[in-house]
Amino acid sequence: MQTKECPDDICEQLCEHPQTICLAKKESISDNEAQQVAEIFKLLGDTTRVKILQVLSKRELCVCDIAAVIEMGQSAVSHQLRLLRNARLVRYRREGKMAWYSLDDEHVRSLLSQGIDHIKHR
C-alpha cells in the first residue's frame, strides 16, 4: 500500500510523528479489507441476529420455530435470515413449504462462541 520508505522523523508537522505514521500505515489494512471485516462483525452486531445464530449453532430449525424460540415475528426473522443467507453465514434447504436453516460458517461459530465467552467471563 505504501511504497516509499519512511523518511526520518523531522517533525515539521505539528503533533504528528511522520515516521511512526509511516510505519503504522505500512502495517495497516486497506480500506477494502477493513470494510469487509466490519461487514462480518456488523452482522454479528445485532441482538436478533445473535440470537438466531446462537440457536442455529445448536440445531437446524425452520423459520417459524426460530421465530417462536427467539420470540420475534416471522417477518422480522425472515428479513434477518436473508441478510445472513446473503453473507453465507447460514445455509438453508427447502422441504415442502418449510425452509430449514442452519449455521454455515465455522469461523462465525467460533467468533460467536468467543463473543459469548467474553461476556460471561468479566
Next chain:
Amino acid sequence: MQTKECPDDICEQLCEHPQTICLAKKESISDNEAQQVAEIFKLLGDTTRVKILQVLSKRELCVCDIAAVIEMGQSAVSHQLRLLRNARLVRYRREGKMAWYSLDDEHVRSLLSQGIDHIKHR
C-alpha cells in the same frame, strides 16, 4: 430461563414443533446476554473502528497520529475512541497535551485478527 420440562411434541400448533422449540429455548442465551454479545460485535462492525483497532493492535498511538494513519478527521477519530474507551477495548494515558491510545482487550485482539483472517482466506 425455561423451568418446565418439554412436553411431547403433539404439534397442535400449526408448523411449530413444540418440543424442538422447547429444547432450543433451553439452550438459548438470554436477551441480556445476546444484547451484550451484540454490543461487542457492534463495536467491531464499523470500518473506521476496525481501522483504529487494527493500527492500535500494532502500537500505541496518539490521537492525531491515528487520524493521520487512517486518514480521517480528528473529531471523528475522537468520537470513535470514546466509544472504544467506554467499552474498555482501548486504554489511554495522557502525556502533556497528547493522549496515547492502545488496545486493551486481548479477547478483542483475537476476534479482530480472526475477522481479518476470515476475509483474507475466502
Next chain:
DNA sequence: CTAACATATGAACATATATTCATATGTTGT
C-alpha cells in the same frame, strides 16, 4: 497571562438499520 496546540464534546445532519404491516410466492392437501 496569553497564544498555540491536542483532544474532547455537543449539536446538526445525513444515512443506515430493524421492525411492522400488507401482500406476494410457492407448496400441500382436498
Next chain:
DNA sequence: ACAACATATGAATATATGTTCATATGTTAG
C-alpha cells in the same frame, strides 16, 4: 382449482449511528 399454510419481500416508519462543524477543555511554551 381452491383453501390453508410457510416463507419471502416491498414499503413505510421509527430509531440508531457516523461524520462534520463549531467550540470547549486542558496543557505547554513564551
